[in-house]
Amino acid sequence: MSLETHGVPQLELEAVIGFNGYVSSGLRVDPDSEHLIYPLGCSVILKRIKGGKQESLHGHSNNVSCVSVSKSGSYIASGEVTFLGFKAVIIIWDYAQRSIYAKLQLHKAKIEALAFSPNDKYLVSLGGQDDGRIVVWNIETKQAICGSAASPGMAGDCLTVQYSNTDDNVFVSAGSGTLRVWELDRANCRIQPTECQTGRLKRIVKCVQISEDDQFIFCGTTSGDIMEINLKMGRLTNCGPTEGKYSMGVNVLRILQCGDLLVGSGSGILTLCSGTNFKTLNAQYQLLAPPPPPPSLFSQNKKVPLEKGVTSLAIGGEGKQFLVGTEAAQMYRFGCDFRKELISTSHNSAVKDGLICFGTSELFATCSDDIRLWHRDNERLRIIVPNMTCNSLDIMLDGHSIISGWNDGKIRVFAPESGRLMLIIHDAHQRGVTAIAGTRDCKRIVSGGGDGQVRIWELLPHGHRLVETMKAHTATINCIKIKSDSKQCVTASADGACIIWDLVRFLSLQMVMTNTRLRDVCYHPEEYQIITSGSDRKVAYWDVFDGTLIRELEGSKFGSINGMHISQDGKHFVTGGDDKLVKVWDYMAGTVTHVGIAHGASITRVKICSNNRTIISTSADGAILRWRFPHPSPS
Template identity: 70%
Template sequence: MATDAKEISKLELEAVIGFNGYLPSGLSVHPDREHLVYPLGCTVILKKIKDGKQEFLDGHTNNVSCVSVSKSGCYIASGQVIYMGFKADIIIWDYAQRSIYARLQLHKAKVEALSFSPNEKYLVSLGGQDDGGIVVWNIETKQAICGSPASSTSAGHCLTVQYSNTNDNIFVSAGNGTLRVWELDVPKRKIRPTECQTGKLKRSFKCIKISEDDQFIFCGTTSGDIMKVNLKTGLLNSCGPVKKKYSLGVSSLTTLKSGDLLVGSGAGLLTLCSVDNFKILKEVQLEKGVTSITLRGEGQEFFVGTEAAQIYRFSFKDFKAELIFTSHNSAVRDVAIPFGTSELFGTCSQDDIRVWYKDKPKELLRITVPNVTCNALDFMVDGRSIISAWNDGKIRVFAPESGRPMLIIHNAHSMGVTAIAGTSDCKKIISGGGEGQIRVWELQPHGHRLLETMKEHKATVTCIKIKSDNKECVTASSDGACIIWDLVRFVRNQMVLANTLFRTVCYHPEEYQIITSGTDRKIGYWDIFDGSAIRELEGSQSGAINGMHISQDGKHFVTGGDDKLVKVWNYQDGDVTHVGVGHGGSITSVKICTNSRTLVSTSADGAILQWKFPHHSSSSS
């Protein structure tokens, strides 16, 4: 396979559904008041508040771990995670040009936090636990001025850093058992720390905010209280609330012009509290922990990000939460696209199935089944039902408009239902389970009937595809076998074997070949009639291939897997034509829309990415 000889183009990203709600202060309102700024995977997303239109800052090689926006909004800085032993990039972006202004490298493995100085002269960066260093950078020269260990003891791991609002030479760092005020001496290229004195109160700090006049540092603690420390003297001023502490710690806070505080807890409580005695003035309960609070303009409204991967908008007038953005907050297991339409698609994960509108990425429907995971889903060809496979051993069928349960098949598989497909006449469902069985179910007007159980696989069934005439299907399993079944006589027609855990299988549209992939990183082409191997491609440099789909004309197919890359292949030549970089987690599934205009990929970090399918003119008739 001569991929080196041919030019490989970049896939164009159209839209991203996802928000990493676990990142502290991961959500910001840009000073232009028009955009939200937040990272997902390797990408920093700029999202217009008014119409939801997205732009992407693309340049990181691995997951973005922190983001900071400068006071005027001229610059955005983002840091990333990288493998042990390597140096993690910091990128300073030119906001107006939407381009890279500088790429900085000093920290090992991870950049924990970033903060711009008030006049945008300097950027301070904090390394992760394996690095433990603080570095101050000159933005104009794009060089490091000086650095220092963030904490005096190995036990004091630093988590956050915040620049003064008025002084380019003062910043504060905080973390587990450490709170320091730093002074920058540019001529001597040194930073000098002063330990803050909190007396007998020993705390671990999750977040800090300096008041606008630079009088006080407000520190949110894991113990669920807030410490108010004098910035000039480093001495504790007060601590509260005394009685009712914030459950699961104070995870986010911000100061207001009025002097009051907005406080978010790890248990999802958001409060407006008085700065004098930390008395709660207003409160609202959100789903899961609050990780970001960001003001828009003078703060007539503000936005909140949570661990449930949701973004809320608040107005100070009524202090009511308006949910403006939702996404999965755990691994997306599968994606399905209804036959004959390219407007919608469905995804599934732990607890739920969601149906999305493609053109303006928006959640249309959520079907929730608490405490169980949906492993796979499919739309029936007539569009009247969604069939789904769950780890509690049940097959659930839902109405796609309302999400109403239409049918539940109990005890469908003893070790969970792991794969599912519906026949094109909408009369049968074929399911696979963790125990390796394939079952054929007949759908009846008022129920269902088990037609047959086929037992040849020795391990989990990972994928099922049905031939267009409904007389044959192919199943892939992690036992290293793909079996082609006769669905009339319920016997095995053919079996292909490989030294791999098969993850996915596809029929070529002409149905004389299948292609497979799995943990051995190979893509195999096989003859349906005799099961013989036709060719083998090197599908990935690292990690399993988990998802694969062929275009309707059979000229191209797409793959995605643990290397986090979406690849578009020429079926005939076996060459990669396009690569998509953007996922921050292992890709779990990929699908090409019916009209071959869009490609949808999902990943283990909860993200859904929409790409422009590059071969539209040749593959849509």
């Protein structure tokens, strides 16, 4: 815990909605099949399979790029991606204690892959493109034993590593122009590679799996086929399928106990390759060069399409079920019948905006590349506009429409139950619609854009009408809040100005100037003050009538404050920003009463529900966190 949060009570976390599906083999299951383990921003999430209780492991200061779980389940290892020239951190976690066992630093910029030896003696780490090294670590001493360049000469980039299932001294690395079997010489503290012979077959290997008896290496390639390598001989024994290769390459492989092969492709197709017994094939191929390919090898028995590329396959439930993660940040469960069950959905890019529906603490909406409506942790509706990003949204007070601003400069109005497009306003703003709000009578929309303009739109029974355009800001409008009588609104802009507008006479009533890029603004419920936040880390109170600064608080030790919201009774407000902390403040005292520590990336928005029960916070890693509000209203 940092000095900033020391001694401050922590918020109670109710749920985490989020999963970084872009991390290769990021979704894991512990050996006891009790928890899902996966990355989310700078954190590693542990989610109990039965009950869904979640825990977060915090220690990285940058996004997690790879995750591995030891065979015994005693350790979790995670690596990060950082900036060029800086060293990337590997953390070994004590699984039972949920604490950091060791922090390891040698690689630069990125940790590409990690793998534990079968008896938890060693951890092998692979650096990214700007590092290009393999390092073997002693887990007991927490020290590096030895290292080597991952690829021979200028052959290409190494992309993955996989440890033997039975031998602590043998592991495999593969990538572009390289496929090697490594042997650890512990006495001399060195690792010796042996190049695998693939003849004229040249492939870029994205993933590797080793058969349980350590006889074969199975390599998924970018060209959509699978190579089978005899591990002891280091020689290609087969390649397939000969027809119907996997579109967009093979991203991930897993071998089932029965000998069947699960294949996840970049196009989102999950395939079961069955009818092959690898142990029998091993005896058949021994000492044969080149071996005759069996016709049944890699035959595709079952196929299931999923949303976006498959990136993770995790075997659980004593091998009777498995879990699948995709680039769409979705998780699926499959049973013996190979039927999919969607168990988790989340945004796969930064959440731009969010709100809690009036009068409830359980129904809320968020936007990113799409708009999603949630009931507690479950997605109820998804609205997609292909190749577009939604920057801002609001739900009209009568609950009959969702209004939204998009990066193509259009305002779109949707029905909240069906997601049907009800109205589209073309060319609403140049440089995208960046902020939007609806009046309480549900008859007007106020929008702001990247052009700095504020526009008022009247909703008609069969269309819309532009009422007025107001121009005073010189940069992007980041937030709009409308006064309860719908006669005034306040806007906050990246130009440092906060302007109160008259929505009847369409003129500026008050302007306050700051030396910051303003991110958010809120009316106090009594509407005699506004509070602003921005890149200067300050929360400022302003008088609505004369624009004077009343109070200024230090809202964060570092980074911008991106989101802010005041409770319905005006006694408290919440903030969130680049420091990844959700803070609850006493409005009159100007002090922090509670802190939420769970986000793995910069917080983009925070909201308190109207009945003071729940806080929703969103972040740049696509996560949505639901917290219990610590100051509930008297019932």
